[in-house]
Amino acid sequence: MSREKVLLSAWLLPLVMGCGPEPVLKASLDWAQAPKPTAAPANVLPRLMTVGSELVNAASGVPVKLRGVNVCSLEFDRDGANWKLSATGSEVLKVLADSTRWKANVVRMPVNQQWFVEDDAYVQRVELLIDAANALGVYVILDVQWEVGQKLEPYYDNILRLPTFGEGNTTEAFWHKASARWSNRTNVLYDLINEPHDYPEGLTAQAMQALADAIRLRDTQVVLVIGGMNWGHTVDYYRQHPLSGGNLVYSAHAYLPYDGVDSLDDRFGNAAGELPVVVGEFLAEEANADYARALVERAEARGADGWLPWAIGCGFGENADIDQEPFKHLAQKMRELN
Numbered sequence: 001m002s003r004e005k006v007l008l009s010a011w012l013l014p015l016v017m018g019c020g021p022e023p024v025l026k027a028s029l030d031w032a033q034a035p036k037p038t039a040a041p042a043n044v045l046p047r048l049m050t051v052g053s054e055l056v057n058a059a060s061g062v063p064v065k066l067r068g069v070n071v072c073s074l075e076f077d078r079d080g081a082n083w084k085l086s087a088t089g090s091e092v093l094k095v096l097a098d099s100t101r102w103k104a105n106v107v108r109m110p111v112n113q114q115w116f117v118e119d120d121a122y123v124q125r126v127e128l129l130i131d132a133a134n135a136l137g138v139y140v141i142l143d144v145q146w147e148v149g150q151k152l153e154p155y156y157d158n159i160l161r162l163p164t165f166g167e168g169n170t171t172e173a174f175w176h177k178a179s180a181r182w183s184n185r186t187n188v189l190y191d192l193i194n195e196p197h198d199y200p201e202g203l204t205a206q207a208m209q210a211l212a213d214a215i216r217l218r219d220t221q222v223v224l225v226i227g228g229m230n231w232g233h234t235v236d237y238y239r240q241h242p243l244s245g246g247n248l249v250y251s252a253h254a255y256l257p258y259d260g261v262d263s264l265d266d267r268f269g270n271a272a273g274e275l276p277v278v279v280g281e282f283l284a285e286e287a288n289a290d291y292a293r294a295l296v297e298r299a300e301a302r303g304a305d306g307w308l309p310w311a312i313g314c315g316f317g318e319n320a321d322i323d324q325e326p327f328k329h330l331a332q333k334m335r336e337l338n
Contacts, residue, residue, distance in 0.1 A: 023162050023164075023199070023203070023207065024164070024165045024166060025165070025203070025206050025207050025210050026165060026210055027165055027172050027210055027211065027213070027214035028165055028166050028167075028172070029166070029167070029172055029173065029176045029214070031176065031214050031215075031217040031218050032217060032218075033180075033218075035179060035180040035181070035183040035218055035219075036180055036181075037180070037181055037182060037183045037184040037185075038127065038181055038182075040131075040184040040185055041131050041134050041135060043134075043135075044134060044184075044185070044186045044187065045134055045137065045139065045186050045187040046058065046059050046060070046186065047059070047186040047221060048064060048139070048186075048189070048223050048247075049221070049223065049246070049247050050223065050246060050247050050248065050249065050276045053272065053273060053274055053275055053276055053277075053303065053305075054276060054303075054305065055223070055249060055276050055305040055306070058221070064105075064305075065304075065305055065306050065337065065338070066105060066106040066139060066141075066278060066305060066306030066308075067104065067105060067106065067306055067307060067308070067333070067334045067337060067338050068096065068102075068104035068105060068106035068107050068108070068138070068139075068306070068308050068334070069096055069102065069104055069107060069108070069308055069309060069311070069312055070107070070108040070110065070280075070281060070308050070309065070310045070311035070312065070314075071083060071092060071096075071107055071108070071109065071311060071312045071313060072110055072310075072311040072312070072313045072314040073313050073314075074109060074110060074111045074112065074125075074126065075110040075111055075112050075145035075146040075158075076112070076146060076151055076158075078112075078115055078119070078122055078125075078149075079125070080125060080126075080129070081313075082312060082313030082314075083129060085125070085128065085129070089128075089132040089135070089136075090129055090132050090133075091318075092312060092318045093107065093129070093132055093133055093136055093138065094136065095318045095319070096138065096312075096318065097133075097136035097137060097138050099335070100335075101321055101331060102318075102321055102330075102331045102334055102335075103331070103334045103335045103338050104138060104334055104338070105137065105138060105139060105334075105338045106138060106139040106140070106141060106306060106308065107133060107138055107139075107140055107141070107308075108140075108141040108143055108191070108280060108281075108308050108311075109126070109129065109130075109140050109141065109142050109143060110143045110145030110146075110194065110311075111126060111142065111143065111144065111145060111146075112145070112146045112148075112149055113144050113146065113147050113148070113160070113169060113170075113171060113174050114146075114147065114148045114149040114169045115149050116174050116177065116178070117168075117169050117170075117173050117174055117177065118149075118169070123177070123181070126142075127181070127182070130142070130182065130185060130187065130188055131185075133187060134185070134186075134187045138187070139187045139188070139189065140187055140188050140189070141189045141191050141225055141280065141308075142178065142188055142189065142190055142191060143191035143194055143225075143280075144160065144171055144174055144175075144191065144192065144193045144194060145158075145159070145194045146158045146159070147159070147160050147164075147169070148169065159194055159195055159197070159231075160193045160194065160196075161196065161197055161198045161199060162193070162196060162199055162203075162204060162207045163192060163193050163207050163208065163210070163211045165210070165211075171192070171193055171211060172211065172214060175190060175192070175211065175214070175215055176214075178190070179215055179218050179219050179222070180218070183218065183219050183222075188222070189222070189223040189224070189225050189249070190215065190222055190223070190224050190225060191225035191227065191251065191280065192208060192211055192212070192224060192225065192226060192227065193227055194227060194232070195227055195228075195231040195232040195253060196208070196227050196228075196229065196231075196232070197229075197230060197231045201229050201237045201241075202241075204229060205237070205238070205241060205243065208226050208227075208243060209243050209244065212224050212226070212243060212245060212248070213245070216245055220246075220247075221247065222247065223247045223248075223249055224247060224248050224249070225249050225250075225251050225278070225280065226238065226243060226248055226249070226250050226251065227251050227253075227280070228250060228251060228252045228253065228267075228268075231253065232251065232252060232253030232280070232281065233252065233253060233254070233255075233258055233259055233267060234252060234266065234267045234268070235250040235251070235252045235267070235268050235271045235275070235277055236266060236267065236268075236270060236271050238250050238271065238275060239270060239271040239274050239275060242275060248275075248276065249276040249277065249278055249305060250268075250271065250275055250276065250277050250278075251277075251278050251279070251280035252267050252268035252271075252277065252278075252279050252280065253279070253280055253281040253282065253310075254267060254268070254279055254281070254282040254283065254295055255281075255282070255283045256283055256288060256291060261291065261294045261295070261298070264294075264295060264298045265298070265302070268299070268302070268304065269298055269299075269301075269302035269304075270302075272299070272302040272303050272304040272305070273302060273303060276305050277304050277305060278304060278305050278306040278307065278308070279295065279299050279304060279306070279307040279308065280308055281308065281309075281310040281311070282295050282307065282308075282309055282310065283309075283310065284309030284310065284315065284316065284326055284327065284330065285315060285316070285326075286324060286325060286326070289325040289326035289329070290326075292309060292326035292329075292330065293326055293329055295307070296330065296333055300337075309326075309327075309330060
């Protein structure tokens with residue numbers, strides 16, 4: 001995933017704040033409307049919840065760590081080619097769930113907001129993957145990654161700065177539709193938006209709180225994933241200013257050169273001792289294999305509730321675990337710990 005956009009944040013902020021309408025920070029759709037979910041699988045995974053700084057099995061209270069992989073493509077390809085869908089499910093999901101291979105217990109699924117709001121066939125494709133993951137014992141972090149149904153240039157214009165509210169192609173409309181359809185799915189976590197950026201931390205938190213509160217009017221049980229500040233690079237703001245309400249997990253994204261190993265405690269490690277925290281994306285590539293190994297070691301040592309490298313289809317393939325580093329190491333850690 002391109003990180004060049006982060007360098008622009010410092011000088012873009014005054015431009016964003018100094019022109020155009022103020023962002024809307026209030027939900028306006030009818031969240032009291034009863035959801036009408038589609039039929040769930042006969043056997044569903046245990047629902048998750050948060051207790052203190054831990055993610056746990058809601059029925060047993062046993063802690064759960066989500067270790068898996070991002071799979072890109074549904075954000076920029078309606079067909080989601082990188083998932084390799086077929087009549088028998090997703091070939092990629094099968095490899096990821098295989099206990100002799102990755103043994104992942106979670107996948108993060110970046111999707112396209114506009115296609116989801118407007119295209120029912122696209123929504124059905126996402127649902128097939130969610131239910132296929134459930135059948136394989138895999139949780140899904142559903143992530144609003146791209147805002148519109150076409151690739152914008154420069155790349156960073158594809159990524160929402162804040163949640164958007166109201167009718168039409170908005171983040172509120174996305175989660176209004178998703179929460180109505182999947183209120184009975186226990187293996188889905190809602191990653192509200194991918195990487196908030198270019199607005200002050202307090203205003204960003206206010207927008208995330210408004211969206212979380214709206215979803216809670218309909219579904220008090222689903223775990224909500226709150227992307228970190230400044231393109232997801234840090235969740236430390238929330239250590240001091242956590243959002244209100246339960247079942248919230250905070251997600252950090254870690255990439256070089258911005259998030260060196262020496263900075264990881266400031267980015268997410270310190271917060272993981274006080275809040276539920278996952279590393280929702282991190283750099284995983286052969287040229288920086290030591291970085292991926294060190295990040296996982298730090299995440300485990302600090303008690304993070306999970307980690308997911310970026311990304312099958314956007315950097316490596318599902319078979320990279322066989323003989324490529326750092327993927328062979330990451331898969332070994334999943335097999336040992338999941």
